[in-house]
Amino acid sequence: MSADEMRADEAKPGESVHRGDPVVVDRYTAGARINHWITAACLILLAISGMALFHPSLFGLTALFGGGQATRAIHPWIGVVLFFSFSGLFLRFWRLNLWKGADTTWLARLNKVLGNRDHEDPDLVEIGKYNAGQKMVFWGMTLLILTLIGSGLVIWDEYFASYTTITQKRLAVLLHAGAAVAIICIWIVHVYAAIWVRGTISAMTKGQVTGGWAWRHHRKWLRELVTGGPRPAE
Amino acid sequence: MFPPIPNPDLKAATKFGEKDLIRRSASRVAEPAQKLTPMAKLIDVSKCIGCKACQSACLEWNDLREPVGFNDGTYNNPPDLTPTSLTVMKFTEWVNPETRNLEWLIRKDGCMHCADPGCLKACPAPGAIVQYSNGIVDFVHENCIGCGYCVKGCPFNIPRISKADSKAYKCTLCSDRVSVGQGPACAKACPTQAIVFGTKDEMKQWADGRIKDLKSRGYKNAGLYDPPGVGGTHVMYVLHHADQPEIYAGLPRDPRISPLVEIWKGVAKYAGLAVMGAFAVFGVLHHAVMGPNRVTREDESAAKQLTETQS
Numbered sequence: 001m002s003a004d005e006m007r008a009d010e011a012k013p014g015e016s017v018h019r020g021d022p023v024v025v026d027r028y029t030a031g032a033r034i035n036h037w038i039t040a041a042c043l044i045l046l047a048i049s050g051m052a053l054f055h056p057s058l059f060g061l062t063a064l065f066g067g068g069q070a071t072r073a074i075h076p077w078i079g080v081v082l083f084f085s086f087s088g089l090f091l092r093f094w095r096l097n098l099w100k101g102a103d104t105t106w107l108a109r110l111n112k113v114l115g116n117r118d119h120e121d122p123d124l125v126e127i128g129k130y131n132a133g134q135k136m137v138f139w140g141m142t143l144l145i146l147t148l149i150g151s152g153l154v155i156w157d158e159y160f161a162s163y164t165t166i167t168q169k170r171l172a173v174l175l176h177a178g179a180a181v182a183i184i185c186i187w188i189v190h191v192y193a194a195i196w197v198r199g200t201i202s203a204m205t206k207g208q209v210t211g212g213w214a215w216r217h218h219r220k221w222l223r224e225l226v227t228g229g230p231r232p233a234e
Numbered sequence: 235m236f237p238p239i240p241n242p243d244l245k246a247a248t249k250f251g252e253k254d255l256i257r258r259s260a261s262r263v264a265e266p267a268q269k270l271t272p273m274a275k276l277i278d279v280s281k282c283i284g285c286k287a288c289q290s291a292c293l294e295w296n297d298l299r300e301p302v303g304f305n306d307g308t309y310n311n312p313p314d315l316t317p318t319s320l321t322v323m324k325f326t327e328w329v330n331p332e333t334r335n336l337e338w339l340i341r342k343d344g345c346m347h348c349a350d351p352g353c354l355k356a357c358p359a360p361g362a363i364v365q366y367s368n369g370i371v372d373f374v375h376e377n378c379i380g381c382g383y384c385v386k387g388c389p390f391n392i393p394r395i396s397k398a399d400s401k402a403y404k405c406t407l408c409s410d411r412v413s414v415g416q417g418p419a420c421a422k423a424c425p426t427q428a429i430v431f432g433t434k435d436e437m438k439q440w441a442d443g444r445i446k447d448l449k450s451r452g453y454k455n456a457g458l459y460d461p462p463g464v465g466g467t468h469v470m471y472v473l474h475h476a477d478q479p480e481i482y483a484g485l486p487r488d489p490r491i492s493p494l495v496e497i498w499k500g501v502a503k504y505a506g507l508a509v510m511g512a513f514a515v516f517g518v519l520h521h522a523v524m525g526p527n528r529v530t531r532e533d534e535s536a537a538k539q540l541t542e543t544q545s
Binding site: 022115116167169170180181184211213215 | 260261358359360377379380381382383385386391395400492494495497498502503505506507509510513514517520521524525526527528529530531533534535536537538540541542
């Protein structure tokens with residue numbers, strides 16, 4: 001074990017602190033990043049191809065997929081890839097996204113967070129690997145992807161037309177459109193937060209963040225990494 | 235009798251074009267300068283003998299071949315509309331509870347050519363479904379993407395998606411024949427003139443005469459099926475029991491575009507785009523007002539200190 005890797009043997013996979021100036025913290029494994037970017041690419045392609053069929057003024061986007069017929073044929077398959085890819089992310093991250101009492105406090109003081117004043121509030125400083133906003137993105141995505149894959153199968157007429165009634169298909173198509181709008185809104189929040197909070201994007205490009213970033217936004221997580229986990233000394 | 239439709243002078247005839255469109259799916263069209271006379275097909279169920287000449291004529295004219303299927307124990311053959319059978323006879327054996335008589339209710343099923351077409355409203359592909367000013371609703375197959383939205387939009391369960399080319403098919407009201415002054419192939423082939431074709435006004439008058447005749451023969455509920463929920467249709471039925479259209483193989487009593495489809499194709503579009511736009515605008519504004527959330531030098535040194543005190 002090299003001298004600048006602290007407690008790497010005790011940290012969770014992909015998470016360790018490298019001493020230096022600045023301190024560098026590993027946040028995501030290469031596997032998690034690849035998994036994330038496959039999901040991200042699918043979500044963007046689904047949003048573009050879906051919006052092309054959602055509003056007539058956006059129908060021209062079908063040209064990106066080789067025309068209307070090709071868009072109609074490929075959209076559901078991208079959805080299947082996204083479903084399995086997101087399932088991977090879900091298995092990786094669900095435990096860390098369980099809701100805690102502190103998350104409710106964070107949410108109640110959302111105006112402070114958005115106003116860049118969260119660092120003045122001692123209750124908003126000690127945050128684990130994910131804050132309440134990130135957790136809501138995670139669970140929102142989870143619920144909406146389940147809704148989208150479920151309603152999507154009902155309206156995937158090429159293979160499943162005969163399994164449902166037309167009324168069920170009408171309900172599914174409305175649900176699908178509504179869930180798609182909601183998930184695109186969550187996606188906008190997710191991307192905007194990554195841009196607004198400088199230093200975040202490197203977590204998903206290099207897998208690493210600076211120690212200062214971890215101190216500022218996820219101090220509890222950083223402490224746990226440095227001291228070797230939340231478990232009390234046995 | 236309604237006079238048979240004569241063969242017209244083909245030299246004088248012109249095809250329908252863009253100038254005749256009053257609706258085009260996922261598009262806006264200009265109001266046509268000159269509107270065609272609204273046309274209609276009238277199907278007099280009380281006169282139908284179930285010979286299927288109309289069905290054969292439809293296959294012939296449209297050069298379609300229905301694959302050999304299975305007999306399901308009824309006269310219905312094929313049992314339902316298919317991408318190649320744009321019209322089928324639906325045979326219902328109905329016992330009239332008042333007279334205890336068995337009545338053959340034989341309805342020719344197919345596209346009703348609604349004045350307010352649900353298929354066209356639901357279609358996302360520009361120009362895949364068009365409505366001419368004479369009332370004919372037609373599918374333009376080169377623009378069809380096979381999404382099946384028309385199936386969800388239709389209040390009559392008419393369009394069928396072909397497994398061969400993934401495109402939607404339904405009765406065209408022989409728009410190619412009508413555009414050169416001929417009547418639909420089914421009307422031309424009908425041996426009893428149960429199917430007649432002409433202007434919508436003529437067809438309503440003709441129906442009135444038939445309804446009077448039926449009433450004089452004891453069918454007190456005889457009437458015309460031209461449902462107002464879809465703005466009227468350009469295929470109408472004379473029914474001997476117009477008070478209960480359901481007995482004619484499930485003809486809907488009050489068809490209209492499903493409210494789910496109206497929401498999906500109406501408010502959801504504008505609200506959906508507006509909500510997504512609002513989120514994006516909020517992000518831009520928030521960043522413009524608050525600026526980026528940057529890590530400070532103090533944060534970095536605090537992290538450094540933390541790591542060093544723990545070693």
